[in-house]
């Protein structure tokens with residue numbers, strides 16, 4: 001049988017849009033996995049809100065490529081995905097989920113702010129920035145609660161930061177188009193440090209940084225995520241849903 | 242999703258002046274508010290019904306949540322996630338409405354997790370294919386609406402007001418579910434088969450959602466007199482069947498009931514016997530998913546304990562600092 005996969009003709013513009021869209025979709029998908037599992041009913045709703053914002057951003061960005069959004073989401077193999085590795089890591093416990101949302105959204109929020117003036121991203125960036133600013137606030141509040149809360153929550157929050165830190169470098173890798181992520185790093189540091197301090201946590205040292213997502217070299221986790229996410233369109237390639 | 246008619250009978254023997262005045266207010270279609278005098282049995286009945294309803298919303302997130310990560314398009318994924326989020330929101334309003342009657346949410350959740358509280362039997366059935374997401378929206382939310390529209394005029398103010406908000410969202414869910422079924426039934430042969438199979442599995446359990454037949458349900462009188470309930474189980478069930486059968490036919494699907502026929506004289510769709518044995522079995526805990534549903538709620542609660550502890554500890558520290 002013929003493969004159900006597509007390959008995308010990647011122009012520089014499409015590469016830029018796909019990197020941002022895949023970031024949003026993969027993280028949104030991960031957050032949607034919390035449905036029915038959240039520690040509080042209020043958090044069930046909040047996590048779904050963030051996931052919905054991210055999936056909405058992904059759709060707008062996919063549509064801006066001029067290609068079919070569902071073909072991009074459901075018919076590319078893992079190697080065709082351009083998201084940063086941190087997005088695809090499993091949710092882990094609530095501390096990992098919130099620490100990731102905090103670290104990533106703080107970087108993304110700065111990115112969208114810088115992108116408002118960008119010709120390609122501008123129209124999407126303005127709205128995405130507003131949403132992302134809320135994600136940052138929500139995740140920062142939780143990181144502080146967890147870091148400052150009990151001995152157990154403190155330990156889990158610190159473990160989460162330590163686990164995730166080596167994946168943060170990729171968020172600032174230079175890109176050929178759009179705002180330069182590398183230039184956002186100092187502002188990110190300045191935004192992240194006080195929250196980590198308020199949470200009574202320790203900022204992990206910068207060691208070796210994991211990388212590869214933007215060129216399609218992913219962790220083992222993405223393939224499993226896509227196998228689940230893409231199962232229907234791959235199994236019934238002629239169907240419309 | 243919705244409150245199943247499970248209530249037990251209550252006596253209405255109180256002839257005190259307060260009780261008489263209370264009944265007069267109800268008869269005059271006045272709303273009862275949290276600080277008003279009310280018979281203890283009225284309060285208990287409402288707490289039970291509202292909390293069962295809240296639990297149903299929360300447990301109801303699980304069968305549909307089962308397909309969020311496998312929704313077949315980004316549009317469907319967002320819509321399903323938003324729908325399941327709405328159901329969580331319904332749970333939240335309903336717990337809040339129950340709390341106006343003097344019970345804490347924690348206590349009610351505890352009743353659910355310990356297996357003492359009931360929730361709608363429908364959520365003890367599994368979602369096996371994507372078509373089940375369509376069938377649940379169309380049929381389960383559809384049945385919920387039939388039950389809940391009259392509750393918008395329930396005598397207890399906070400419950401009635403919660404229901405008004407909830408009903409708007411449920412009818413959106415119903416249309417969205419029907420639209421999934423329409424897409425499938427106009428799709429490939431495999432998709433049509435999926436849609437038919439979903440109807441085959443969900444139809445009878447949906448009819449059971451309205452509760453036992455009027456002859457066997459002994460609680461209705463008091464609830465009707467108190468205007469908590471305004472129509473009997475059978476009347477609501479018939480209304481649902483009459484509304485739903487033409488919709489199914491429009492989809493080109495067949496209902497799994499050889500006795501289903503149009504009664505021209507009465508203007509109703511007549512349907513076959515419901516398997517009440519199955520209903521009782523599922524309520525008693527032996528449905529296909531009862532154990533899994535409860536285990537999933539318990540697991541989420543247990544896994545979240547350290548998070549809730551952390552939030553409390555942090556709040557206490559902040560409070561101490563502010564003092």
Ligand SMILES: [Fe+2]
Pocket residue numbers: 242243298327328331407411
């Ligand atoms: Fe609901």
Ligand SMILES: [Fe+2]
Pocket residue numbers: 242328382410411414
């Ligand atoms: Fe609903």
